[in-house]
Amino acid sequence: MKKSFLFQQSYVSVKQMVEVGQITKIFAVAEAMRQRVEERQVYEPLKGYSVAILFYQPSTRTFSSFSAAARRLGAYVTAIHGMQSLSSVSKGESLEDTIRTICQTTAADVIVLRHPDDASSERAAAVAAVPVINAGSGVAEHPTQALLDLYAIYQHQKRLDRLQVAMVGDLLYGRTIKSLAALLGLYKKNSLSLVAPEALRAPTAWLGSLPKSMSVQEYDDWEGVLPEVDVLYMTRVQKEWFEQAGRLAEYEQMKHKYVLTRHLTEQMKPSAMVMHPLPRVGEILPEVDSDPRAYYFKQMRLGLYIRMALLEMIMKP
């Protein structure tokens, strides 16, 4: 049997995806998972395997998605949210020691980690005896979200090249859009419209890291962009960053600079799709939910299939 390229590997960064073929394989496995879930097949290849899910930051969607994915595959699951307030951490234990410990106490075959430190997944992978999956690390990466976002685009548009993609909102702190843009760069002739207020523009260094093959334009205003796009990727302006910086007044000014209404949606192509990593806090009005272009809730479901695929590919040859 040919081993999956992910077999016994950590998945900590989208940078590990270096060719389109890798992604195609993950999508094929995810597609098989989708079918099994929809038909309510009992498919438990991870029976006998153990998955530890450790969240140091609050989360409902990624946490419940990973928990459900691992359980559906038959794994023994130890899922803990609120790690930051649990014993060993509050007693001053290092992340490295906690990871090594949980590997042992649960006989884990894989560790799923969300942590506020940008380098947390790399640190964990360096000491863990088993693969680590990054479920969100600081402002740096959210590589499973990027895969599910790409999978959503593929499901709706039936292609991943020659796409007009607009990313809107907080392009400075948002980790989702950075990871997704990197993946889009693997495909041909995609073009990116980055729409953000001055204070939340994408970092210059990051812009420089994007593949030259992808055309990139920056905008302050989105009216000219909407009618052109195949994919409109909305993001929330994250109050928490402004709070930390004592700049709440600025937040209030910017939070609703881009609000998608039904009226605006109607200016978009019929084949376009509206995405959002959620939660939203006003960027997309509920009146848009029933529009056929609204894809943000369907998008969530695809995360389950992608995570099932990753868990299986990492644990089974």
Place this chain on the structure above:
Amino acid sequence: MKKSFLFQQSYVSVKQMVEVGQITKIFAVAEAMRQRVEERQVYEPLKGYSVAILFYQPSTRTFSSFSAAARRLGAYVTAIHGMQSLSSVSKGESLEDTIRTICQTTAADVIVLRHPDDASSERAAAVAAVPVINAGSGVAEHPTQALLDLYAIYQHQKRLDRLQVAMVGDLLYGRTIKSLAALLGLYKKNSLSLVAPEALRAPTAWLGSLPKSMSVQEYDDWEGVLPEVDVLYMTRVQKEWFEQAGRLAEYEQMKHKYVLTRHLTEQMKPSAMVMHPLPRVGEILPEVDSDPRAYYFKQMRLGLYIRMALLEMIMKP
């Protein structure tokens, strides 16, 4: 196969129980569950199904009861308490968005919800793609508790009509007794004695909504009531309501107005039963626990069977 009347239906209110036959069916399924649990049979009809349990208010008994019920039936369970402090909620996500999201991230086949808003279950059911079970909504409803309470009465008294039932304590804020009284009203010739201090009397509007066929009496004092009753349903005066209203002094005065002692219990009929939704904080002295009329711990167990029955009836035709 005839479909259960609950199949693919939400269960958000006792008002959905409109005829005795519905309850009889639920009890029959619960009885089968009881037997399986007692014999430790492995019975997993929900294998391949997914249950999401979301609690926005603290709870041990209802939370652990639903979790155990779903797991015993073989379902994949995502059970989260402390939802109110998790990511999307603290970031300002609406209940509706959270429900839609969890449906997707876990591919849930049913959502079990506890939430402080009286209308929460209806709101959730309106947007969820799958049935919602109300595990307690504000001060309004606790419809699975009402079923288990009724089931407890049936187990002990072998009938649900011609019963003298006394409800004692907090009849103003208590949601349990309201739901139970509504169900008792479906049966013939039951009579209700409502015993409460002036400040915690049952709301007039609610009294008016009770079926005319049920005789209802209000009392401030319970001494005359105790020797007559078949069912004594005790409740806790809920400190939290008085705290919110800045009326703690009143609470202190009332909290132990009705304290069941062994001496008082002995004035009751031998066939009577003492119930309590628990937790108790002094309303029933531990010395009563060994009395054969004490039913409050047994009562808890029946909740497991009732919830197993509901989960199966809602998910399986």
Place this chain on the structure above:
Amino acid sequence: MKKSFLFQQSYVSVKQMVEVGQITKIFAVAEAMRQRVEERQVYEPLKGYSVAILFYQPSTRTFSSFSAAARRLGAYVTAIHGMQSLSSVSKGESLEDTIRTICQTTAADVIVLRHPDDASSERAAAVAAVPVINAGSGVAEHPTQALLDLYAIYQHQKRLDRLQVAMVGDLLYGRTIKSLAALLGLYKKNSLSLVAPEALRAPTAWLGSLPKSMSVQEYDDWEGVLPEVDVLYMTRVQKEWFEQAGRLAEYEQMKHKYVLTRHLTEQMKPSAMVMHPLPRVGEILPEVDSDPRAYYFKQMRLGLYIRMALLEMIMKP
């Protein structure tokens, strides 16, 4: 079939281990568990059984270890950490009522309890309809940790008698070392070196309770001890106790009185082993981790096997 001596028994104290044969049996079952886990065998003798895990104190390792152990054996698991902040407890429910309730709501076949009260496990066992396992009670006992520590010594040293064991650090509040010393006293010719700062010396009453057959020496300094020992059991000076007593300055002075470096480790016998219940906060430098004598992470894994053994022996004849 001969019943296990633990069958349907609570395990609340190491004092229940009164002869070497009992421990030998537990280790034999643990050894079988180790093999199954390492070979990823699906072995689920507790299918149909229910385990309730209730933690009233923060913990990552013991909590995740017990959860994983019960799940691997196929049990239905209800695992709740943060019990102290959940409903019934914050409403003033007694531990006894909570235990009786959870027995009923989950139809538990065993209760696993961690609680700050020294007598908590005995209190729980007195009212529970099913066996209780003590997962840590106040400063008094941690009897499953003691078994796993002893098992670790046996794995590495291949014997449990004629051992030179040094216990270092906080011998006043540490519950782990007390439980382990009691078990070591069941075997012949062990000798104990107790190394602690003046303020954290082992309590005199406890010293008096140790079997006379075991030679016991107290030290303030460990340099002469290190070259002699077969087992070096390090512990953390627990900041939390000093905080409660308003004596943080003392803590700062003592916390790093004994710091194991690579240099010091090299003075130990090649066959010696370094243990620590973890978390560590500086008592063992990370540079020691790669030394073959470092046993503290391997030690953790053995807890999984010991807890699997206990759960099976208690629930299955």
